[in-house]
Amino acid sequence: MSASVPVKITALGLAIVMLGGVVATGIVGPFGGGPGGPAYAHGPAQRWGAAASSGAPSGKPGNRVLPESLRGRYPSLTWRPPQNEATVETPPAATTTGFDPKTSTEIPAARSAYDTTYANTDGTETTEFSTVPVNYRTAQGWRPIDTRLTSDGRSGWRNTADSVGLDFAPTASAPNLATVDTGASQQVSFGLDGASAANGTVSDSTITYPGVKPHVDLKLEARPGGVKETLVLDSPDAPTTYVFPLRLNGLTPKLVGGQVVLSDAAGETKAVIPAGDMLDAGAARSAGVTYRLTGSALEVTLDAVWLHDPARRFPVQVDPTIKMPVDGGSGTDAMYVQEGVGSAKGDQDLLVGTVNGHQSASYVKFSDLVGKLQYHTIFGAQLWMVEYNSDSCKPREITVDPVTGSWTGGSGYSWPGPAVGGSLASKSFAHGYIAFGHSSSDCPTAGETINLGAAGRDLVQRWVNGDQPNYGLSIRGSDDSLSGKWFTGTGTANPPKLYVTHSPYNASYSIPNPVPNRRCCRTRTARSRSPSPTRARSPGRPGTTTWPTGPTTPPPALPSRSNAPRTSPVPSPAAAA
Template sequence: MDSETSWTWAYPDSHLTTETWAGPARVKQPDGTFRWVDTTLEERDGALYPKVAKVGVRIGDGGDTHLATLERAEKGQSFAVDWPAKLPKPRIEGNKAIYDISTSDLKADLVVTALATGFRHDVVLRERPTGPVEFRLPVRTEGLKLSETKAGGLKLTDAKGKVVASAAEPFMMEAPSTDAKSAPNMRGQIDTQVVGKAGDQTLVIKPDPKFLADKDTTYPVTVDPTVSLTATMDAWIQSRTGAADATDSVLNVGTGTYYQSERRCSGSVCSYTNKIYPNFLRGYVGFGDDAGGVAGKYVESATLQLLGSYAGSCVGRTLTASPVTSSWDTDSLSWNLRPSTTSTGAVTITPSCGSDTVTSLNVTQMARNWSAGGGFYGVELKSTEDTRSSWPDESNPISAQYWSFYSVESGQSPPKLSVNYLLPPEIPTVTGESIDSIAGTDAISRTSDVKVNYSSTSIDGKKLDYLVSISDPTTPIPVPTTTPSPSPSPSPTPSPSPAGTAVPGLVAAYGMNEGTGTAVADQSGTGNAGTASGTAWAVGKFGQALSFNGTSSRVNVNNSASLQLTNKMTIEAWVKPSSVSGYRTVIMKEASSDASYALYSSINGGFFPGMGMSGPTS
């Protein structure tokens, strides 16, 4: 039950625990064992390789133009990116290879980062450039084609047009601001084009010159076109630009802020004032179609664990995890294309505001809903979002408050869902006395004295509840019609349908199986038939049923001596209410000045189906 994204532990008390990550956390080895992802670079055979990664990644060690290559050897597919000039020997920092590509007009580093599912290559502009900036990266592919997506990103497709690798719309990111009221760092746009034919193409990257020249842009600036061979299932989005980031090493969640200049003029004299606006940040985490196979299981507990750090004031911080209720993917995710969520099962906590701390959310109810077939699409993470339009004019607007949780691409402690569950009880054994026949799950008896025994075993030792339904116990059982033989033999005389066996003490029984008209027969044999008014026929739990509108619908039964109950009584009904507010009358026996007895349902005061009796029973 182990995989690269989950593992399951079985305990002596028969409960199981499945831990699932939002992407590959381990890699299966040829001998069937698993190794934890470790993207630390090491030098082998004149190139750099991550120690343990999901896909084959090879990074150049300098001395030529080779930058990085992704390989799917088993499928004969590869994707290689080169630099237009010979690269120097890189500096190695963990999973990063850093090349100094500075020129007289540009002070910059080329950084290649090994990821669990691919690589990212960034150009870090250390200083504001003195002229136009454009990068042209030769691309070599085998069995794949690089192209642009409608959303402005990049994709690699195979010969059949299937997407095997993708990248969200490239962007630029300025250096983190030291001002808590202007964080996290802002993004700039990149014009990306793919030119040439499959196999020999060029990736053209043109950073927005206005963003680079803006006096408020903080350097260094990172230019980031990233390609990942497998789809990770975590990303974060921001309201200011609307963009999603699925390849960042962190998931930013909370509220950031940014300055925007406002121009005010008095006559010919103009001034500019920086005003602060909110930048809301949300994270999305998925764990596959069925997190650890919990569908249909009895979930005892479930926890979502996130590891990361917090930035900002510790006052008024909250974190909410809500179930996602529609499908999504990291390629199409954006602020305007967010998946739907529900508050059912959502959890809000006040996490720690420290660094490198574990944030745990109790998502037991969420997991139980998934287990019951509620649809498993992952979790949305967000904080309180103050959407007031008066934000920019606040005299002391709040500072940025957000968490940065490690993502799958960080190569360390990605989001993890841990579910404890129990195996279901064994299928019960059913035995009975006076049972004439079995039809599917129905036991048919022609007597009112029936004994049915159920036996099963629950692994947790808890008592088991059984639901036994008795349908129209007094309705005559129809006799199957005999199909005439094709021979000229005489047709058999049909046997009369047996009459219903009277149940001692039963004074009224309504199966409501007529299906048409207003007559409602009494099957008890005492003649207390009813007349329907304002009702409609519908499909019931068994056979037909009557539908009541909750106001004027009813079945009227004339008074009779048999209905004037004076001692112990049993009243029961099978109903499917569309609302349980107020007092919902099911049965009412009226008297001259009061109600004699009634059966109703209500949740007022915490009471559920109840019965009342008062006054004379005439």
């Protein structure tokens, strides 16, 4: 046993040495010790001192200050981006080609009594305004009037398409030489007492019976809504009295104000025979045609003194016409005014320049235009007229002027006629003159289109916008002794027409506040809905965006706390759009 004692003592020494090594590291153990004492094993070193002493730690007991956020490391900025500013600029001039007979197509739904509208390939429309009806109403809508004469399936002729039916006999001696069917079993038929059995010859819408009386031919022309009867006298020896037996079904004639009115049982006017007149080859006109009802016949008497005047130039045309009454919304009127003579209706002729030594000017009006094109954009206007006679084949200038005063076609006006403004356009031409000894013209009858230009376009624009009354147009010539021109009137087969190219889109734009009221980046909860701009359709530019107006204010500053509520930014006008 004595041998084992040294071994135990050695193990205890090793334990003491190991403990000493630990004490040397400054750990304070459970055996006491303090400042100035031996270094015993202990916990983490504590800094000692009074609160007022320098270097004392700050903060509350149990320091709970949170570390700075990433946002808190940077200063708050005021956001003042550059303002957006909107302006209205003048758009580039639109290039339009207008009507092209090869590519433009009619718009049947746009028809009305006095006009026809075509769609052009450039997006515009062209409306043809006539001074006589061009369409008639049916149960299926408006249909084009076709006055051409076709066979009636027997031996006579009839008009092709119209609300009024017209039938013509093959010979002039037939008791029912012509029949006008006004509808509802109401008819007017007439013949010419003592007429020869001359056979009629048809050309387009006109049938001619030659030699019905000595020195007299009879022409019957199908017109929209009626028939025009013309006695053509080739000599002063022609008769001055003519009797037309009437055969009426459901109608009663009455002479009112120089014209014959045909009324139904309720007293409603169904047809009229307007007061007649005479026109010689030199365009001299006379109202010396009187009517008298004798039983069931109409007696027509001509002014023999006027016919036998040495100044008369034959042939002379005598015009009684049977037609449907004109509605209050007929939309057309025409006349001419001559110096020293006065005014006359322009149904047969429209005189311009110096005619038979008298300065002359014509007036024509298309009253349906404003109602048809109200507030449309106007791109152009052209006036079309047919010149059938002139004083020479040397071109003479005419002008088209806007009429600035109210007028009604017919008598009662003296030269120079209702007031006009500055000329819109001019053109020089000559048609229809037949030189002495020649049987035909070197400048035959033709239609002329007069482009009214920018001034005419602007005039029509003012009409349809309601800025200026539509008093129509005046066609005028020079005072040159050979400047006389004869144009076909509103009651002929080739009446004046006005072609207007337009678009139904017509909008103007303004921005009351050129700086939009920005609505970007306002603080909202996650459920907030962003405001949307008001989408407004305008006739000119569909889908125009309108923004609210008002003073512009900077957006609110963003919160600086990291625990601020989440925001849902409101998009800017540009982003929303």
